[in-house]
Amino acid sequence: MTDPFGFIDLPVRQVITDIVNWIVATFRDFSRTYISPPVRGVMNGVQWGLSSVPPGAFILATFVLGWWAASWRVGVFSVIAFALIGFMGVWDQMIITLSLVVTAVFFCVLIGLPLGILSSRSDRFYGFMRPVLDIMQTTPPFVYLVPAVMLFSIGNVPGLIATIVFAMPPVIRLTNLGIRHVNPEFIEAAVAFGSTKRQILWKVQFPLAMPTIMAGLNQTIMLALSMVVIAAIIGAGGLGLEVYAGLERLNIGQAFVGGIGIVLLAMVLDRITQGLGEKAPGVRDRD
Amino acid sequence: MIRAENVTKIFGSDPESAIPLLEENKTKEEIRELTGQTVGVNKASFDIQQGEVFAIMGLSGCGKSTLIRCINRIIDPTAGHIFFKHPDRGEVDITQLDEEALRTLRKQNMSMVFQHFALLPHRTVLSNVGYGMEIQGRGRRKRQEAAQRVLDMVGLGPWGRSYPSELSGGMQQRVGLARGLATDAEVLLMDEPFSALDPLIKVDMQQELTRIQRELHRTILFITHDLDEAMRIGDHIAIMEDGKIVQIGSPEQILVNPRTEYVAKFVEHADPTGVITAGTIALPLDSDKFVSAGERDGISYLHRQDLPHVRYGMDREGRLHDVQMDEQDVPVRRLEEVLEDESARPASSERTGLALTCGEDAVLRDILRSRLYSTLPVAVTNGDGRVRGLIDDPELINGILEKRGEIP
Numbered sequence: 001m002t003d004p005f006g007f008i009d010l011p012v013r014q015v016i017t018d019i020v021n022w023i024v025a026t027f028r029d030f031s032r033t034y035i036s037p038p039v040r041g042v043m044n045g046v047q048w049g050l051s052s053v054p055p056g057a058f059i060l061a062t063f064v065l066g067w068w069a070a071s072w073r074v075g076v077f078s079v080i081a082f083a084l085i086g087f088m089g090v091w092d093q094m095i096i097t098l099s100l101v102v103t104a105v106f107f108c109v110l111i112g113l114p115l116g117i118l119s120s121r122s123d124r125f126y127g128f129m130r131p132v133l134d135i136m137q138t139t140p141p142f143v144y145l146v147p148a149v150m151l152f153s154i155g156n157v158p159g160l161i162a163t164i165v166f167a168m169p170p171v172i173r174l175t176n177l178g179i180r181h182v183n184p185e186f187i188e189a190a191v192a193f194g195s196t197k198r199q200i201l202w203k204v205q206f207p208l209a210m211p212t213i214m215a216g217l218n219q220t221i222m223l224a225l226s227m228v229v230i231a232a233i234i235g236a237g238g239l240g241l242e243v244y245a246g247l248e249r250l251n252i253g254q255a256f257v258g259g260i261g262i263v264l265l266a267m268v269l270d271r272i273t274q275g276l277g278e279k280a281p282g283v284r285d286r287d
Numbered sequence: 288m289i290r291a292e293n294v295t296k297i298f299g300s301d302p303e304s305a306i307p308l309l310e311e312n313k314t315k316e317e318i319r320e321l322t323g324q325t326v327g328v329n330k331a332s333f334d335i336q337q338g339e340v341f342a343i344m345g346l347s348g349c350g351k352s353t354l355i356r357c358i359n360r361i362i363d364p365t366a367g368h369i370f371f372k373h374p375d376r377g378e379v380d381i382t383q384l385d386e387e388a389l390r391t392l393r394k395q396n397m398s399m400v401f402q403h404f405a406l407l408p409h410r411t412v413l414s415n416v417g418y419g420m421e422i423q424g425r426g427r428r429k430r431q432e433a434a435q436r437v438l439d440m441v442g443l444g445p446w447g448r449s450y451p452s453e454l455s456g457g458m459q460q461r462v463g464l465a466r467g468l469a470t471d472a473e474v475l476l477m478d479e480p481f482s483a484l485d486p487l488i489k490v491d492m493q494q495e496l497t498r499i500q501r502e503l504h505r506t507i508l509f510i511t512h513d514l515d516e517a518m519r520i521g522d523h524i525a526i527m528e529d530g531k532i533v534q535i536g537s538p539e540q541i542l543v544n545p546r547t548e549y550v551a552k553f554v555e556h557a558d559p560t561g562v563i564t565a566g567t568i569a570l571p572l573d574s575d576k577f578v579s580a581g582e583r584d585g586i587s588y589l590h591r592q593d594l595p596h597v598r599y600g601m602d603r604e605g606r607l608h609d610v611q612m613d614e615q616d617v618p619v620r621r622l623e624e625v626l627e628d629e630s631a632r633p634a635s636s637e638r639t640g641l642a643l644t645c646g647e648d649a650v651l652r653d654i655l656r657s658r659l660y661s662t663l664p665v666a667v668t669n670g671d672g673r674v675r676g677l678i679d680d681p682e683l684i685n686g687i688l689e690k691r692g693e694i695p
Contacts, residue, residue, distance in 0.1 A: 191361055
């Protein structure tokens with residue numbers, strides 16, 4: 001009686017292993033034929049586009065973007081941050097990381113926005129989505145890596161897939177929340193003038209939910225950035241790889257340079273997307 | 288234009304269960320205790336004529352906002368019928384329309400103005416006014432032109448490119464009104480449109496609405512909790528209590544003959560001077576307080592018992608011929624004319640040098656003002672010019688203090 005758990009042995013390890021094996025065996029061909037190519041294609045396109053911009057023009061562009069989206073302070077900060085990244089010698093790695101983030105966020109929005117809209121219109125669908133979202137967000141990010149590698153081999157693509165899964169929930173949650181919280185008075189007015197459900201969604205709910213959706217996008221970008229760094233373990237490149245390689249070789253300096261680059265990139269992206277969120281039409285307030 | 292028949296709305300898990308109890312005339316409270324259902328609107332029936340303003344007055348929670356939403360079915364009534372005289376398709380029962388037909392009705396025939404304006408904050412004023420037309424599918428150019436015209440009409444011409452948040456409450460509601468008018472819908476539903484405004488702005492808006500209505504002749508259903516507002520704006524008023532319409536009538540009918548205690552309590556504090564008319568308070572000619580003063584040249588004279596030196600002469604048809612005081616002719620003028628003419632105002636002691644006549648629909652306020660010009664009794668004439676009665680101080684005082692009289 002000293003070991004009360006000796007009677008029963010739940011074979012969870014074995015069951016999970018079997019399930020994953022089955023998934024991998026069943027879907028490996030499918031995912032490598034139909035999922036990898038578009039993800040890789042978008043990634044390559046973005047990376048090609050970003051890396052073909054001369055660094056000087058890039059920095060100028062981020063200055064203008066930061067100024068327009070938020071304030072001149074953010075513009076100046078962007079210039080300093082990107083200049084530092086360049087002077088530390090990790091410009092190319094930053095471009096890879098940024099490409100990974102942009103690609104992951106693109107797919108998060110592409111898939112997450114419709115799911116969020118659907119969640120807002122059907123309680124039943126949201127009831128189904130909620131536990132899925134909880135699982136997606138609470139599972140430690142490392143756990144995604146194994147099945148991602150098994151399904152997609154190693155490299156940027158499995159890193160991106162893991163990132164997309166990990167970073168998508170805020171878009172879904174906040175799209176749902178934003179649409180549900182639109183003041184019912186506005187909906188009533190739209191109904192009283194004979195709007196269809198679709199017209200109500202696109203002319204009233206969606207624009208008014210925009211600030212909330214932008215907050216979700218901001219969170220998704222931050223999560224994606226944190227995940228592409230982890231994804232270096234399975235072969236994704238960029239600043240994450242710099243950190244990972246530095247740690248592996250006990251080259252603390254190299255790891256720190258990568259880390260500082262990530263922090264600077266995160267801060268710039270955060271400020272700019274927050275600024276965009278405040279410019280969203282739902283909070284339009286010209287004073 | 289709109290005829291409601293026993294429109295009933297019951298909120299709760301099993302609305303049907305309360306219907307038979309309503310037939311037994313159980314009260315709202317009893318039904319809540321017996322079935323757990325809440326009665327929102329209890330068998331409301333009324334008939335709104337084309338081109339009139341029909342006001343529904345009641346305190347908060349009386350079901351008036353629910354009732355107006357049943358008319359365009361933002362809320363589906365539990366029972367009853369609402370008939371709408373469609374300009375092309377004859378009489379339509381709104382309660383029987385499917386989704387598609389209902390949307391068409393809302394797009395083309397019925398628009399709405401809301402208590403808290405409900406202007407879309409992400410759209411400019413012009414684009415808010417154009418919203419209904421956008422849903423109707425009108426082109427951008429046409430929409431903007433039409434929206435600008437309506438905006439000019441409500442006095443906000445130059446504000447088209449502003450956003451609602453930049454406007455004051457009164458201006459925002461002008462935009463709300465413009466949005467409601469812009470679709471050219473025959474019926475305008477107004478749910479307490481001026482309740483959220485400051486008292487001064489509110490009076491402004493009431494005048495504005497009256498002015499626009501004189502021009503456009505829409506059919507307006509106007510909800511309010513303010514009896515004075517209902518009286519000022521409504522051609523007819525329905526008074527609601529606990530989901531039930533307890534009285535329908537013209538403002539004067541309601542003021543003079545409140546049918547229940549509840550209505551009487553409201554009416555007590557209403558301002559009667561703009562509502563009570565000459566026809567109601569005049570001392571009728573056939574009253575025994577008139578004394579004949581003989582006949583001369585086919586004109587028969589009579590005078591009030593209490594005022595023998597002022598005589599009114601009438602021809603055979605009963606039209607006023609002349610007025611005499613102490614056997615002297617006194618000039619006679621129309622009350623409306625005199626009120627416009629500040630220079631006709633005599634010194635206080637000389638207010639017996641003029642006699643006045645007015646129509647049956649002249650309001651108490653104007654008759655009171657006319658006492659600054661003449662203290663002789665006012666002769667009240669009907670449409671053909673026949674004298675129906677006289678108004679002197681006793682009638683005026685009764686009119687104000689007791690609102691007594693008979694409505695024909």
